[in-house]
Amino acid sequence: MMLASQDRRGFLRHTGLFGLAISALTFLPRMAHAAWNKPAFDAKTMADAYKAMGVENPTASADVTLVASDIAENGAVVPVQAISKIPNTTQISFLVEKNPNMLAAAFDIGPDMLADVTTRIKMGQTSNVIALVKADGKYFTAAKEIKVTLGGCGG
Amino acid sequence: MPNPMKIRAASKDGVTEVKVLMNHEMETGFRKDSSGAPIPAWFITDVVAKLNGKEVMQAQWGASVSKNPYLAFKIKGGAAGDKVSVTWTDSKGETRTDEATVS
Incomplete structure (x- = not known):
């Protein structure tokens, strides 16, 4: 798979030496974490994924913003950013239909x-991408279709 | 030992923006090698970020996060000199922690 080499270079240029520091915090006690939600990540339909995540009645909200380009030249590296203006937002998820x-x-x-979180995801083909926000136990979404010209899941 | 992350953390107007670039193959398990044998899934499953040792964010990831994952997030507060650490754990149980100083 191709890397977004320009992004990488830009990042390297800005990073300087800070990133090379090795943490001494490894052995500090960690907060209790929820176990990795295998059923949700293994789900093969949106309904199953939502069910495994405990999502009920997700509603589209203008207070959730999904920032992404309309066309992804390389499906292996699709930048996505989700911003929620909903008070008490406790979780933001990215799903690819x-x-x-x-x-x-x-x-x-x-x-x-x-x-407000940003990452890069893989997309096998043109699809709706959904930013799912949990706030006060309720679920809100923003969706955007991203066209993929080169899939990111091929061998 | 997995390769180090690159972390940049900058404080501006009371918000610390953290940008992280990790080194990881993020194999989905759907790909095949040149002989047609499936390449086993191998990807980062958990990410934890801390500010001065206090946890501020955790994430669960699947295999469809891109290879050599990029992550950016914003922490309320934080000031120059504070320490931001990021830890990832992958599906093989390997883990890596790196730290940066907020500028």
Whole structure:
């Protein structure tokens, strides 16, 4: 698969030496974490993914923004950003409707975080991408179709 | 030992933006090698970020996060000199922690 080499170079240029510091925090006690949600990541339909995540009645919301380009030249590297203006947002997830497994990533937004996360995902083909937001136990979505000209899941 | 992450953390107007570039193959398990044998899935499943040792974010990832994952997030507060650490754990149980100083 091709890397987004220009992105990579840009990042390297800006990063400097900070990233090379090796943490001494490895052995500090960790907070209790939810176990990796295997049923949700293995789900092969949106309904199964939502069920495994405990999502009920997700509603489209203008307060959720999914930032992504309309066309992804390389499906292996599709930048996506989700921003929620809904108070008490505690989770932001990215799902791709037409991937073999829909759920790509789920972020737990702690009280010290802004509800604004960015990552890069793979897309096998043109598909709706969904930003799913959990706030006060309710679920809200923003969707955007991203056209893929070169799939990211081929061999 | 997995390769190090590159972390950049910058504080501006009371918000610390953290950008992370990880080194990982992120194999989906759907690909085949040149002889047609399936390449086993191998990907980062858990990510934890801390500010000065206090956890601020955790994430669960699937195999459809891109190879050599990029992650950006924003922390309320934080100031120059604070320490941001990021830890990932993959599906083989390997783990890597790196730290950066907020600028």
